Amino acid sequence: MVENVFILGAGASFESGAPLMNNFLDISEELLMTNVLNEKREAFQEVFSIISDLQIIHSKSYLKLDNIETLFGAIEMARIINRLGTRTGNEIEVARESLIKLIVKTLEKTIKLPASDKHIRPTKSYLEFANLINDLQASNSNNSTSSIISFNYDVALDFALHYTSQSPDYCLSHSNDRSRLHYLKLHGSINWGRCKHCKEVLPYNFNDYFxxxxxxxxxxxxxxxxxxxxxxxxxxxxxxxxxxxxPVIVPPTWNKTDYQGTLTNVWTQAAEDLSTARNIFVIGYSLPESDAFFRYLFALGTAGKSRIKRFMVFDPNNTGEIKGRYETLIGRGIYDRFEYREMKFSEATPFIRNILNVKENKY
Ligand SMILES: [Zn+2]
Known part of the structure; x- marks a missing residue:
């Protein structure tokens, strides 16, 4: 049974170099100014052209198109109503593919893994986290395990898990092997491809890659x-x-019906793991208003008899805004288990290690 659930957002990858959601497009634009994009250049230009077109047409509407999540959501909605400014039909599909290419390439260009002695190493914060997970899995005598739920598309953690010889189960298909670490990427991943025929999602594992x-x-x-x-x-x-x-990348907006069948198993497993969790640790996930999907998943996953002992949120934000969002998310039943800590990812990991009393093993 899953005992500890870790929920990771963009804030966790920030310390590895990834942009946050609200400055993502600024970083993409900086990349466009350089000459590192090669054949992806066109996709970046297409995205910025969409933004400026929409800003002219919809100057009176309230859409923060400079936020990557809002933009992704707008394009998904455009696919349904078949209108994106002046674009229609196949042009909208091109727009969507361009945005995915921009997201993927921006992440691949910003997350730099350190190398030394002819070896690629994980970034420090993810290595420490992967070690914590490894120690937790090793110390579980009574068949309880951990589960990682991530909103991130990047593979910085995937690589850290590979580096520490852990092969997690992405739970893309139903599995009965309960002993493996669950690594549930709710919004897809830049190393996941989809079969052209049966639409099955296939991960490119680092063992095979290297x-x-x-x-x-x-x-x-x-x-x-x-x-x-x-x-x-x-x-x-x-x-x-x-x-x-x-790659299989899903927008963090309410409308995920189009992706049903593709990632249903991942989402089902996330709800199941939340339902048995004793400890829930949220790191660097700001619970954006646009992600109603997670609110439902969380509410339904944790409904019923609560086993939750700790619900801890780690985020350096000290304005009270993010804390407030979580206070409205969680029910009264677990309110006294809720704790908000103004901490970065690299500070949260040793803190969690300490409260769970997990001894550090050297590998
Ligand atoms: Zn197939």
Whole structure:
């Protein structure tokens, strides 16, 4: 049974170099000013052209299009009503693909993994977190386990888990192996591809990735490495053909019906893990208003007889805004278990280790 649930948001990847949701497009725009984008340049230009078109047309409406989540949501809505400013039909699909390419490439260009002695290392904050998870899994004598629920598309944690010899279960399909660590990426991942025929989602695991791409001879004096699994999705095949070359990325908005079947199992498992959790630790997830989906998932997942002992939120925000959002999310039943800590990810991990009394093993 899952005892500890860790919920990670963009704030967790921030210390590894990833942008936050509200400055994501600024970082993308900075990349566009440089010449590092190559063939993805066009997709970036398309996204900024959409934003300026929409800002002219909808100058009176209240949509913060400079926020990546709002923009993603607007494009999803456009697919339903078949109108995105002056764009219709296939132009909207192109817009959506361009936005996904922008998100993926911005993440792949900003998360730099340190390299030394011809080895790629995880970023410090994710390595410490992966070690905590490893120690927790090892110390569980009574068959209780941990589960990680993530809103992040990037693979910085995936790599840290790989580095610490953990092979988590993404729970993309139903599994009865309850002993494996659950790693539930609710919004998809840049290393997930989808079969062109049966639509099954296939992850590109780092074991396979590094077997195919031998980095050590390339590293030499290199101090940083950018991992680009999205560029190699064609290595994966299913139904006798390589998978779609665009990663499975789902917008963090209320409308996820279009993705039903694709990630249903991940979401179901998240609700189940929340329902048995004793400790819930939320790190760097600001609970945006646009993500009604998570509010429902949380409410339904934790409904009923509460076993929750601790519900702790870690975020450096000290304005009271994020704390307030959580106070309205959680029910009265667990209000006295709720604690908000103004801490960064790198501060939260040792803090959690301490309160769960998990001894540090050296690997
Ligand atoms: Zn298939």
């Amino acid at each position: 077997r195919k791409y031998n980095w050590s001879r390339l590293l030499g004096e290199v101090k940083n490495v950018l991992l680009t699994p999205s560029e190699h999705l064609h290595d994966l095949s299913h139904c006798n053909e390589s998978v779609e070359n665009i």
